[in-house]
Amino acid sequence: MTHLPVSITRFFGCSALRGLLAGALLLTAPALAQTPTPSATDNDPLPRLIQERQQMVQQYEEANAQRNSLFGNKPSKKDLQEVVDALKGIIRKDTEIVRAVQAATLRRTAAVVAENQQAKQQITVAQTDQSSTRQRFYDLENQISNLQLRDKQREKKLLELQATADEATQARTSRELLAAGLAVLCAGLLWYIMKLRGRLATPARRRK
Numbered sequence: 321m322t323h324l325p326v327s328i329t330r331f332f333g334c335s336a337l338r339g340l341l342a343g344a345l346l347l348t349a350p351a352l353a354q355t356p357t358p359s360a361t362d363n364d365p366l367p368r369l370i371q372e373r374q375q376m377v378q379q380y381e382e383a384n385a386q387r388n389s390l391f392g393n394k395p396s397k398k399d400l401q402e403v404v405d406a407l408k409g410i411i412r413k414d415t416e417i418v419r420a421v422q423a424a425t426l427r428r429t430a431a432v433v434a435e436n437q438q439a440k441q442q443i444t445v446a447q448t449d450q451s452s453t454r455q456r457f458y459d460l461e462n463q464i465s466n467l468q469l470r471d472k473q474r475e476k477k478l479l480e481l482q483a484t485a486d487e488a489t490q491a492r493t494s495r496e497l498l499a500a501g502l503a504v505l506c507a508g509l510l511w512y513i514m515k516l517r518g519r520l521a522t523p524a525r526r527r528k
Contacts, residue, residue, distance in 0.1 A: 366420050373413045380406040 383406070387399050 364420075364424065366417065366424060369413065369417045369420055373410065373417065376406070376410050376413060380410065 380403075384403065
């Protein structure tokens with residue numbers, strides 16, 4: 321009956337414990353990979369726990385090999401108890417590693433959630449800024465269109481005023497020409513009247 325416990329302890333000391341260690345390393349790899357900053361690495365207990373577990377497994381294997389070399393395949397109750405205590409210590413260390421992995425996963429999950437929320441907020445702010453910028457652009461376009469319309473209306477009014485001024489100038493020129501013509505006509509009539517008077521006055525003088 322003594323061979324069965326020894327085989328069990330050898331199994332737990334080698335294959336099972338190495339499997340647990342590999343699993344722990346596999347679980348901790350993503351968490352360690354996601355903590356590149358020195359401060360996060362210093363506060364992470366996983367490397368220390370894994371190193372302590374490796375030391376415990378190494379000490380257990382060395383002690384087990386030494387017992388087997390001394391006592392062969394006939395361990396005592398004390399040896400079996402030491403094996404059980406060593407395995408319990410390794411299991412407790414595995415529990416600490418699992419809890420540390422869970423804590424690191426939770427921290428990383430919280431960080432990812434915070435990053436996602438921050439990214440969503442930034443996207444929302446960017447979309448709001450884009451909408452505001454687009455609205456301001458439309459407002460500026462409307463203002464430019466209104467200014468262009470007002471400028472066209474003002475130009476049209478200026479053209480109308482210019483046309484009215486040209487008509488007034490033409491009318492004044494016509495009146496001035498008419499007045500000049502009348503003045504010339506009056507001068508001609510006056511000259512003709514004076515000439516007629518001169519002719520009428522000459523025969524009267526001759527009769528006297």
